[in-house]
Amino acid sequence: MTAKIEPIVGRYVTFDIAGTAHRVYFEEAGSGIPLVCLHTAGADGRQYRHILCDESITSRYRVLAFDLPWHGKSYPPVGWQDAPYQLTTQRYLETILAFCDALELERPALMGCSIGGRIVLELANRHADRFRALIGVEAADFQEPWYDTAWLHRGDVHGGEVCAALVSGLIAPQAPAEHRHETLWQYMQGGPGVFKGDLHFYRVDADLRGTLHGIDTATCPLYLLTGEYDFSCTPEDTLRTADAIPGARVTIMRELGHFPMSEHPRQFRSYLMPVLDEIEQQ
Structure with a gap:
């Protein structure tokens, strides 16, 4: 068996x-x-390993996937034990912008899935x-x-x-x-x-209905990609959202669910590549 070393480099900031x-x-x-990638609730940046290893993407994009604090290899801050973890809209925004600033990324592209x-x-708003x-x-x-968060943190x-x-x-x-x-591992x-702490953002702190009419897709193009098998964020949810955002580009992806980049990377690639091609040409 021939050893294979992947091109991914891991660092701390x-x-x-x-x-x-x-x-x-x-x-x-x-x-x-630069293409910053945001993982789903409760997971980490490993979800994007197939994109990080795709030479047809990395030959044109600097792909960066970070683990939110408390997730994956990122530590909680000092004193974390004194209060339960709870993600809010403001903390999430500050984290993303601070990461981009720390790495001096000038107007990166950004892709996020689920809570991302x-x-x-x-971010568009x-x-x-x-x-x-x-x-x-x-x-x-x-x-x-559609879920009961009480089961997510019990002894x-x-x-x-x-x-x-x-x-x-x-x-x-x-x-x-x-x-x-x-994906399940x-x-x-x-x-x-x-x-459970991530789902506080999703369930409680981020109801955006009626707030997105000011998004200017001429300033920053917005692409929405949703899997046809996703019953958490359904195609109807995404289409309803896009109806309120002039210029938003929507694609409903066949044979994909809620974790397209990790559950079926080859199928997701067929939808992502045209978007990345467009962004490169802007």
Whole structure:
């Protein structure tokens, strides 16, 4: 068997969020236009490993995927044990912008999935001038909760297994078994209460209905890509959201669910590449 070394490089960067230092892990590969990638709730940047290893992307884009604080290889800040983790809209925005500033990224493109897709809409609404283009994957202004967060942080159940079980139905049936189980393994490794804390943002603190009419897609193009099998952020949710944003580009992706970049990377690639081609030509 021939050894294979992937081109991904992992590093840590320390920067302030709300006045507190955070040590954040990120992976990158490639050169060219910066493309910042935001993972889903309760997971980490490993979801983007297939994009980081795709030479047809990294030959044109500097792909960067960071783990939110409390996630993956990123540590919580000092004193984390004194209060439960809870992600808010403001903290999420500050984290993304601080990461871009720390790496001196000038008007990067940015792609986020699920909670990352929801915050893409806020970035388009509040900070469009900071980005070359925004890609919301499984993104909508609001979704009706279909889950009970009480099960996500309990002493009598295995939190990681419960998290993976909760999201398992969101993966399209066409996803290759290898990638399906890899996606679920990432959820099994989340820290205690982290998935629940992320869903505070998704359920409580980020209802964007009626607030997005001011988005200017001429300043920053907005692409919305949603899988046809996603029942958390349904195609109807995304289409409804796009109706309120003149110029938003919507694609409903066949044979994909809520985690397209990790559950079926080859199928997702067929939808992502035309978007990246457009962004490169702008």
